[in-house]
Amino acid sequence: MIANRSSGLFQEELGHVERAPDRSYSLAALGRRARAAESARLEIVCWATNRGFKSHRLREMGTEFSREAGVLYEAAMNAALEEAKLAIAHNDVPVGAVAVVAGRVVASAHNERERRGDPTAHAEMLVLKSLAERAAGWRMSSVSLIVTLEPCVMCAGAIVAARIERVVFGAQDPKGGACGSVYNVCSDPRLNHEVDVVPGVMEDRCGEILTRFFSEKR
Numbered sequence: 001m002i003a004n005r006s007s008g009l010f011q012e013e014l015g016h017v018e019r020a021p022d023r024s025y026s027l028a029a030l031g032r033r034a035r036a037a038e039s040a041r042l043e044i045v046c047w048a049t050n051r052g053f054k055s056h057r058l059r060e061m062g063t064e065f066s067r068e069a070g071v072l073y074e075a076a077m078n079a080a081l082e083e084a085k086l087a088i089a090h091n092d093v094p095v096g097a098v099a100v101v102a103g104r105v106v107a108s109a110h111n112e113r114e115r116r117g118d119p120t121a122h123a124e125m126l127v128l129k130s131l132a133e134r135a136a137g138w139r140m141s142s143v144s145l146i147v148t149l150e151p152c153v154m155c156a157g158a159i160v161a162a163r164i165e166r167v168v169f170g171a172q173d174p175k176g177g178a179c180g181s182v183y184n185v186c187s188d189p190r191l192n193h194e195v196d197v198v199p200g201v202m203e204d205r206c207g208e209i210l211t212r213f214f215s216e217k218r
């Protein structure tokens with residue numbers, strides 16, 4: 001296990017994270033943002049009832065978010081974007097993910113496929129492993145996973161296996177996305193668990209970091 005901050009907890013305050021300018025969003029994105037805000041409101045209600053999650057330890061970890069409706073996902077996505085930037089230092093595709101339980105970031109990771117030489121070392125997989133090792137066990141039914149890029153088939157499969165409650169992602173992946181783009185693993189009624197999916201949160205910024213990475217590699 002490589003010891004680095006990707007398996008650690010966020011220490012900084014996330015309640016006052018700078019918001020992306022509204023003018024950068026398309027009309028479709030604005031609609032998605034409205035749906036995300038509504039989901040955030042519902043999520044706050046769920047958190048208030050403290051249902052589900054087996055381990056109380058996770059709720060006590062991490063940094064508490066502002067629970068204002070609509071701000072939550074953007075604050076979490078900003079944290080995921082900060083994680084994504086860390087991947088560039090070891091020449092990995094910049095994708096970042098954070099896990100949120102009861103309004104707190106409890107785990108964060110970025111893509112380390114090149115660094116570890118491990119095809120499974122995607123940000124989402126590392127977050128799930130970090131949670132499992134520390135407190136959550138395999139059933140993570142009160143965890144929301146926020147990731148800068150639409151999860152692939154492998155990660156979406158792991159997300160379903162972990163019974164994750166909700167996936168919030170930024171940029172769509174038309175070549176490999178498994179939360180609606182190419183496949184819809186997270187919301188397939190034939191499987192034994194369906195995950196709420198909130199697409200397109202800060203998708204412009206999440207896409208830009210990838211576009212810049214690949215253009216600089218050429």
Ligand SMILES: [Zn+2]
Pocket residue numbers: 122124151152153154155156
């Ligand atoms: Zn993946």
